[in-house]
Amino acid sequence: MYSVNNSAVCGKLSPVAGRVIQAYTYFGLLILALTLFMVMSLKQVTVDIGGRTMSYFTFAPTVQEVLKEIGIKENVGLKKDPAALQEGETVDFYTVTPDLTAEISNGMNIHVYHDRIKKTVKKEIIRAPVWREWDIFMNPGRERIIAPGKNGLRENTYLTYYRDDTVVAEQKIESKLVASPQPRVIACGSYEVVSRQTRVRGGKPLKLLATAYTHTGYRTAVGAVPRRGIAAVDPKLIPLGARMYIEGYGYAVAADTGGAIKGKKIDLFLETRKEALKWGRRFVNVYVLDNHLHSGLKYTIPNVN
DSSP states (O other): OOOOOHHHHHHHHHHHHHHHHHHHHHHHHHHHHHHHHHHHOEEEEEEEETTEEEEEOOSSBBBBHHHHHHHOSSBSSSSSGGGGGTOOOOEEEEEEESSSTTOOOOEEEEEEEEEEEEEEEEEEEEEOEEEHHHHHHOOOEEEEEEEBBBBBEEEEEEHHHHHHHHEEEEEEEEEEEOOOOOOOEEEEOOOOHHHHHOOOOOOOHHHHHHHEEOOOSSSTTSSSSTTEEEEOOOOOSOOOTTTEEEEETEEEEEOOOOOTTOOEEEEEEOOHHHHHHHHOOOEEEEEOSSGGGGGGOOOOOOOOO
């Protein structure tokens, strides 16, 4: 009859077997710890770039590291002053939200924009202004060109901002006048047309004593038929041919003289005696305009001593 050796069946493990089991236990705990660490460190992010969206898991700690993982390693943020660009030159860069240094959190959304700035110069035509000068020798309704005029030119420099190939803004950074416009000057026989365009733009007025006169049957000192808008002046104070704006009267041309018109006096023509009497005598502010200087419509008195 065989006897069972309990020490062989239930006896203690050998030292080697104990160490093996212990090693496996530690290894398992290590794997478990690493698994827990990876599960806790692994985060899901969604990246939107150029209208394409990708979602994946990453161990990257910051937004900048995520960008490196998807291949964006350069040109993040504007590094060059756009104003220093040459005409037609562009600068491309990426703009990212959140900030590059932001820590990655689970479920984070990262937006990557492809931005571009382009410098352009646009030419702007400045239309020549039209100025009508009253020619006291011309019949009402008649006109003639004194100066044809010429358009001016301005160069405007812009920075155009693109985001994902769509223009989002345009900024004017410089404006340079290349050529000033030259006015188109037209001699006009109609007093009313010229009077409507006359504007006083500053300047110190002359305080003159103004009286009124009407038809006498004679032409003016420069040979014109008198009509509203003709003023008699002292040529030593106001030169003949000068354009004036007279408060209470309107636009006028110095085209006549008079024996009693000396110094700070002026005589204004009105069409009827009734109008002249109504005007009477009064002090008025007289603005001598400088816009007549380019017209060539200057008059002189013949045979003046």
